[in-house]
Amino acid sequence: MQTLKLKATPKEKKSSPAIKHAxxxxxxxxxxxxxxxxxxxxxxxxxxxxxxxxxxxxxxxxxxxxxxxxxxxxxxxxxxxxxxxxxxxxxxxxxxxxxxxxxxxxxxxxxxxxxxxxxxxxxxxxxxxxxxxxxxxxxxxxxxxxxxxxxxxxxxxxxxxxxxxxxxxxxxxxxxxxxxxxxxxxxxxxxxxxAGYEKCEHIRSYRPKPIVRKEYVEQAAELINAAEKPFIIFGQGVILGNAEKEFQQFVEKSGIPAAWTIMGMSAIPTDHPLGVGMLGMHGNYGPNVLTNECDVLIAIGMRFDDRVTGRLDKYAKQAKVIHLDIDPAEIDKNVKATVPVWGDCKETLPLLTEMIKQKVYPQWLQKFQEYRQKEEDKVIYEELNPTTEVLTMGEVIKELNELTKGDAIIVTDVGQHQMVACRYAKMNQTKSNITSGGLGTMGYALPAAIGAAYGDPSRHTVAIIGDGGFQMTLQELGTIMQFKPNVKIIILNNNFLGMVRQWQQLFHEKRYSFVDITSPDFVQVAKGFGIPGKSISKRPDLKNALKEMLDNDGSFLLEIMVGKENNVFPMVPQGRGVAEIVLCREEV
Amino acid sequence: MQKQEYTITVYTENQIGLLNRIAIIFSRRKINIESLNTSPSEVDSVHRFTIVINETEDVVRKLCRQIEKQVEVLKAYYNTEEEIIWQELALYKVPTDVIAEEVKVERLLREHGAKAVVIRKDYTVFEVAGKREETDNLIKVLEPYGLIEFVRSARVAIIKDSDGFHKKLKEFEYHQPGEDTSENEFLSENEKVFSM
Missing domain, CATH: 3.40.50.970 (Thiamin diphosphate (ThDP)-binding fold, Pyr/PP domains)
Structure with missing residues (x-):
């Protein structure tokens, strides 16, 4: 094992060597x-x-x-x-x-x-x-x-x-x-x-948490208990609030299908029976379409980002909306809440769980299943089991899932690989998905993965990065060289700025304007930084290469050449409603 | 929803940089600030901003939430014109000889409630406190008589329904705000709820 500088053992009294008394x-x-x-x-x-x-x-x-x-x-x-x-x-x-x-x-x-x-x-x-x-x-x-x-x-x-x-x-x-x-x-x-350091516990002009109002929790519970097709959508608030356990209990007692935003991913295990997938522009088919069919929409720790809602005037208009959020400014910001449940979801969720009836919705869940099947047939199967020789991003993630068993921290950059990784990665533990969701910062993944490796050295940290984003911050290979955090780097190289290319193909008559990006020999670059690496382009090499990467003591760079003009589907094209999600190019 | 004039009253800590933090909440959304005044408030150490904008109520409510979200902001209220008492102060510099010669001018000034602040040999400065139309009118009146300079202050406004901030501040000073904190009074009135 390479020596990752482990966390210092906590000392009895943490005070500077320079400070003895006041x-x-x-x-x-x-x-x-x-x-x-x-x-x-x-x-x-x-x-x-x-x-x-x-x-x-x-x-x-x-x-x-x-x-x-x-x-x-x-x-x-x-x-x-x-x-x-x-x-x-x-x-x-x-x-x-x-x-x-x-x-x-x-x-x-x-x-x-x-x-x-x-x-x-x-x-x-x-x-x-x-x-x-x-x-x-x-x-x-x-x-x-x-x-x-x-x-x-x-x-x-x-x-x-x-x-x-x-x-x-x-x-x-x-x-x-x-x-x-x-x-x-x-x-x-x-x-x-x-005179020494004193932690801050109160600032008079700042209230980190709004007061939990039982009346609203009760109203929310009433709506949920009366619902026939309720739907939970959750975001990073569940993770930030350390409320994963409370959330899971709520989901399981309520029996309500739950979909995550990209930031909420891994708050419950991705293969949870009530977890129906990811929301948003490149999220799953069912969660998007059925947002516009549910009767009660329960939004937890999420902010109705435009990449999640698509066109707002066509978003969940039929549904009563319950919005749980710690930030009062989020309530009614984009989607009007029927019942706003302000507060820390670690406090509000248990209250809500207690008031709701234990229920199951077999027919409603069946609907998600049907849409899942449709997506499987039209998109997923081909992405994960391609018939062409060229590797797809999806099959890389599938193989990775098998090797990590869903226990790794997945750090993604921004673009097609990010969407594919978040669509197909398995995650068993919370805080497994680290990505630039709101800002969409290319170049985020490599340095963020370095930080993640220090943040939780007990797990594998796998950075999945495109050929474009990697070139934005690749100097951080020097940090890896010097300090040796254990970071596994996968570059999914399609020789394009893929997401922009996809949009140019779909919405700009294939006028590929400056998306054709040349890359250096990434393996040589890594070698220059003392990091072992490998580049593959053939299916038979995939599993062994991933295994070699994961088994390597310390960091490793694996470049995988994937299909140049593959697209990410499904997709909610910009300016359309979530129910207008398309499964293939022809439908755009 | 129609745009109309709203007066936003913000109670804050007195902190360098806070004016900018509040101002950019408007400029980021390309909303013009019609008038902005900062002053002390009825509570020692608490500052008060009075901001006037033209927007729909929906936008104003969201803006107030964004303002309240700032760490150093205690509270933000928004009110329509009917809910407040407001004034602006205007100063007019006019040549003294004109006023001395034309009796009419003196009468006009009196009619508009103008008060002389400084009288010098060469010019006289008058002040008028009032609504926008009132101070605007006097400009038109004085222009033919050689108005030299004009300036108007930002709006200052008192909320008719407010009990002041002393009691509220006490609630903020507790670690755990009590049951009777402001927002509970609106419990059954969803529309009115905009506070923390």
Missing amino acids: QEVSGSVAVLDALVAENVETIFGYPGGAIMPIYDALYDYKEQLNHILVRHEQGAIHAAQGFARASGQVGVVFATSGPGATNLVTGLADAMIDSTPVVCITGQVFAHLLGTDAFQETDVINITTPITKWNYQVTDATEIPAVLAKAFYIAKSGRPGPVVIDITKNAQLQKFNY
């Missing part, structure tokens, strides 16, 4: 002490001028804090996101001022829209230089305001303990999200009388 410490030491107190063990970062005092202090914290030096700050934040998604803890990032901070922007936007708890600490120029166009000065607070749950600039070291406590509390409580703390260099250097 005493004079620098702002930098206070930052690191805060991280230790918040049980942070891994930091993804990149040093630079304005954050040097913190890095200098980090030199004495090597025992307690494991710093992973990435190759680009975007890699740092995606890794922190992957870490957070795999572990359920807050991901931590260090970056310097100016370009260091601006390189975080994509990841912040991604973490914001996918509700991922991340705390980014950025260095900033000396306070007296703010606004003077100093070297590597950028207005980080204003750049990141729309893409952070909270941000704050520290110019005085005495603020550091309280501000960091607030940062962690805000990042992880309620609906999680990214927080940026911008610390000027003078504050990092400034010595102050440090």
Whole structure:
């Protein structure tokens, strides 16, 4: 086994070697002490001028804090996101001022829209230089305001303990999200009388959870008990709320078929008898069509994204909608709720479970089964058992399922491979699906997989990436080379920017405009980074190659050449209703 | 739903950057802010924003939820014109000699409730507090007499039905808000519910 730096054994009292009693410490030491107190063990970062005092202090914290030096700050934040998604803890990032901070922007936007708890600490120029166009000065607070749950600039070291406590509390409580703390260099250097770190538990202007209102839970239960064709759709809220158990109990007692959004995937095992598949543009046939047939739609921890709803004026108009969400701003945002059940679903679901009758809906489930069969006949069978010589993305996932048994963390990038992986991957455990759902960030998967490998080292982390997305952040192979997290990389190479090509084929008369992308020899590239690899294109090699990858001690890159012009179906074409989902090109 | 004028009242912590955080909620959705005022509120340490926009109620309700979602925002209310008492303050700079010579002008100013703030040899500054039409009218009136400068403040508004924020703030200071927190009063009125 390659040595993955395992989590440090928790010590009795986590306090800095530099701190003995209440005493004079620098702002930098206070930052690191805060991280230790918040049980942070891994930091993804990149040093630079304005954050040097913190890095200098980090030199004495090597025992307690494991710093992973990435190759680009975007890699740092995606890794922190992957870490957070795999572990359920807050991901931590260090970056310097100016370009260091601006390189975080994509990841912040991604973490914001996918509700991922991340705390980014950025260095900033000396306070007296703010606004003077100093070297590597950028207005980080204003750049990141729309893409952070909270941000704050520290110019005085005495603020550091309280501000960091607030940062962690805000990042992880309620609906999680990214927080940026911008610390000027003078504050990092400034010595102050440090009285120790105190966790934040309350901010008067911030209510992470709305109050659970029994009246609404009762109304919801009444609707559910009277329903004949109820349908559950669930999102990442179930996972973020640690409510998988409560959710499963609710589903099983209610007997209601449940479909997941891409972000909710793995909250219950993908082969759960009541799990009917994925919603959305490339989701499963039945869940999409039957959204427009159900009489009660129970949405749990999901936000009715346009990729899930298709055209809103044709979305579930016949249904009464029960919406469970922790964020009041989501209620009625896109779909009007008949009954809004505000609150943490870990609290609301058990209340609801208690009030509903145990039921089964054999005929209604049969309908899902019928649609499943239709999808199987027209799409799935051919994708998983192709008759042509060329490999399909689907059969790769099928073989992978057999080898991992659904126990791996699957990290996907963005595009066709992402949709195919999420359509066909088996997942037995929660937090198995790590992907950029809301923002659709190409280049996410490789760094996120690195983070996931640290977030849960007990499982295999398999990154599935397209040839386009891989080339966006492939420099992070350097991080793998140096720190040796165990990441299995599968590149599904179709020599195209496949999803855009699919759209150009379907909606732009096959005018393939700049989707033809040339790739380097990925195996050679990996070799340059000291990572073993292999490239295959033939079916007989598939199983053994995947096995070799998984069995390899440490990271491995496997390039699999797949059909150039394969399309992902079913598909809800943009601007159409969910019931207008098509199964093949001819129907578009 | 028809667009109409709404006045949004936001109670917040007094924090650098919060103005921007609130302003971009509007600009992101390409909604023009007609008027924006920040001031202290009836509660020490709590700040008050008064924002005027033209939108449908549905949009305004969603905007208020997005505003309330900000960490440093305590509460956001929205009201139609009938539900508030509001004023704007306007200042007019006019040449003093014209006023001295034309008796008519003085009468006009009095009719419009204008009050002299500064009288100098060369110019006089008048102020008028009132509704938009009132302050607008006086511009037209003064223009022929050589209006030198005009400026109008943002709207400030008092909510007719409000009991102020003192009691509400106490609820916010508890870790666990009590049963009688604001939103329960709307329990049976789904339409009105927009708070946390």
